[in-house]
Amino acid sequence: GAVVSQHPSRVICKSGTSVKIECRSLDFQATTMFWYRQFPKQSLMLMATSNEGSKATYEQGVEKDKFLINHASLTLSTLTVTSAHPEDSSFYICSARDGSIPQFTQYFGPGTRLTVL
Amino acid sequence: AQTVTQSQPEMSVQEAETVTLSCTYDTSENNYYLFWYKQPPSRQMILVIRQEAYKQQNATENRFSVNFQKAAKSFSLKISDSQLGDTAMYFCAFTSNFGNEKLTFGTGTRLTIIP
Numbered sequence: 029g030a031v032v033s034q035h036p037s038r039v040i041c042k043s044g045t046s047v048k049i050e051c052r053s054l055d056f057q058a059t060t061m062f063w064y065r066q067f068p069k070q071s072l073m074l075m076a077t078s079n080e081g082s083k084a085t086y087e088q089g090v091e092k093d094k095f096l097i098n099h100a101s102l103t104l105s106t107l108t109v110t111s112a113h114p115e116d117s118s119f120y121i122c123s124a125r126d127g128s129i130p131q132f133t134q135y136f137g138p139g140t141r142l143t144v145l
Numbered sequence: 146a147q148t149v150t151q152s153q154p155e156m157s158v159q160e161a162e163t164v165t166l167s168c169t170y171d172t173s174e175n176n177y178y179l180f181w182y183k184q185p186p187s188r189q190m191i192l193v194i195r196q197e198a199y200k201q202q203n204a205t206e207n208r209f210s211v212n213f214q215k216a217a218k219s220f221s222l223k224i225s226d227s228q229l230g231d232t233a234m235y236f237c238a239f240t241s242n243f244g245n246e247k248l249t250f251g252t253g254t255r256l257t258i259i260p
Contacts, residue, residue, distance in 0.1 A: 060246060071236060071250045072190075119188060125246060132178050132240050134248055136190035 031055055032124050034137030041112055042145055049107045049140045051122030057102040059127030062134060063095070066119045078105050112144040147172045149239050151251035158227055159259050165212075166222045166254045168237030177241035179213070179220045180248070185233040193235070196220065224256075232258045 031054040041047050051061060060079050064072040076092075078084040078099035086092045094116075096108040105124075109116055119141050123134040148171045158164040170179070181193040196204045196213050203211050208225045224231055237251040 062247070066188075071252050072248075074247055077247065121188075121190065123190070123248075132246050133180070133192060133195060134240075135192065136182075138187070138189045 030126060030133075030135040032058075032122065032135050032137040034122055034140055036140060037138060038141045038143075040143045040145065043113055044111055047109045047112055047142060049109075049120055049122070049142075051105045051107070051124065051137050053103045053124040053126075053135075056124075056126040056128065058105070058124035059102065060125045061099055061105040062123045062125075063097060063105075063107050064121045064123070066121060066139075068119075072121060075107075109142065112142070114144045117142055117144045147174075147239050147241070147249045149237050149249050149251040151237055151254050153254045154252070155255045155257070157257040157259055160227060160229060162227055163223060163225050164227055164256065166224075166235050166237075166256065168220045168222070168251055170218050170220065170237070170239050170249075172218070172239065172241065174241045177239060179211075180238040180240075181209070181211070181220075181222045182236045182238060182250075183231075183233045184236065184253075185230075190236075194222065227258050229258050229260060232256060 033052045035050045063075045066072050075090045076084045076086045078097045080099050080102050084097035099105040121139045123136045150169045177198045179196045183191045183193050194206045194209050210223045212221045234253045236253045238248045240248050
């Protein structure tokens with residue numbers, strides 16, 4: 029149980045284009061999903077928290093107009109990187125929290141490696 | 146604000162030996178949760194073990210156990226009978242009822258199991 033998928037696993041795009049990353053909880057309902065960014069050899073940096081049916085809460089310094097988050101259902105959240113630039117190249121990881129379990133555990137997707145040329 | 150500190154950037158140990166990874170944290174809250182996550186070269190974050198602060202008993206999961214010292218705000222991970230598959234980055238993390246359930250991560254410890 030507690031499986032989170034992420035798609036695509038890798039994406040290469042040209043500068044100025046937009047990229048959408050999907051995060052799905054496969055066997056549980058995710059009341060809350062989280063989006064992280066991880067640079068090489070560093071820890072995870074939280075970008076935003078999304079709750080189903082409401083607007084995402086962004087961390088300080090994260091541009092909400094650049095990183096659009098939609099949590100349309102209890103099993104799907106999407107992150108869209110708009111007008112991507114080379115500095116947006118990174119490893120993006122989502123996680124989901126099972127609302128039926130009170131222990132606040134987050135389960136992580138396998139990540140998406142974004143390369144912007 | 147909560148902080149999580151992992152003071153060992155890298156560790157290595159012979160296969161089958163026991164290794165302990167250290168983690169300290171700082172919080173003013175009384176009710177919270179602590180986690181150890183493993184990130185192997187595939188970069189998939191995997192939950193290793195979880196501890197609830199109100200439980201005095203240390204959590205164990207097969208070869209993995211923790212030493213939770215609430216007063217000292219210490220949460221170390223012990224890996225017994227280490228295996229090659231244990232080679233990974235290990236992150237200690239904290240969350241609580243407050244702060245929108247956000248996870249605060251430490252900087253990680255890179256563990257290498259030597260055959």
